[in-house]
Amino acid sequence: MDPIDRQIITATQAGLPLVKQPYQALAQQLNISAEDLMQRLTTMQNNGIIRRIAAIPNHYKLGYKHNGMTVWDICDDQIDRLGELVGQLDFVSHCYHRPRHLPDWPYNFFAMVHSKTEAGAALQQQKIADLLGEHCHSNDILYSTKILKKTGLRIKKNVSS
Amino acid sequence: MDKIDRSIINTLQEGFPICDSPYQQVALTLNITEDDLLHRLECLLETGILSRFGPLFHAEQMGGALSLAAVKVPEEDFDSIAEKINSLPEVAHNYARNHSLNMWFVLATETLEQQQASIQTIENLTGLTVYNMPKIKEYFVGLKLEA
Structure with missing residues (x-):
């Protein structure tokens, strides 16, 4: 990336x-x-x-009011294989391997799911659980109850290359 | 929002061409005029049905550092802690969530050192332990919500 690339990024941050x-x-x-x-x-x-x-699109305005962060405790030696599989599900928008913080936070895998109904989100969670099977020890689903701050990711002009 | 708007939203989530007249190219595949497409896109952005239309950047590929972090906030301190955390410009998003870890935020910094420094600052400001969860591996990022 050179200075012109950075100018392009700055100029298109608001959109095309x-x-x-x-x-x-x-x-x-x-x-x-x-x-x-x-x-x-x-x-x-x-x-x-x-x-x-x-x-x-804005999820809410399309009717996707139930956006859950599903979190999973998956065997370390299976996580890459299973992570790829979960990523292929059409209702998963992002999924990542993240570090656990034992004992409070046993989950090492995050997958965002989106549904128009709460029952739909629970069904999506169940589908992921079925896929993970015995390799998953526990899971949870967290919903956002309030947006406290939301700014676009501000990409700074002087990003080091 | 009518059927054409829905097909615009569905099509443009997939991608957009890089060529001299990209709107015309997309309009052709949707069987509408270029003017109609531009007008409808403007409306979809104005009404907030689309939150953005343009290049989606990959922060880490540009040399930046992103992390997801959470804190356990006592209910009575919730608003004041949110205010303290939100005061840092590198906090891009912050959400209340229904868990004992009840405040989740994204830190966007230029370097990992700055990320560590931000976490230290937040711990000092709030007196809370920050559970930092930077991604170890990304399996999928992409969103296709049927409109």
């Missing part, structure tokens, strides 16, 4: 321009050619700096 030729508009704003901009976006997408260019 809603004009017929958004990349041309952006390029003009950054004083580079549209070809250069598109090449850089493609490169950043290929190397994973950009996950994808896409729309992010």
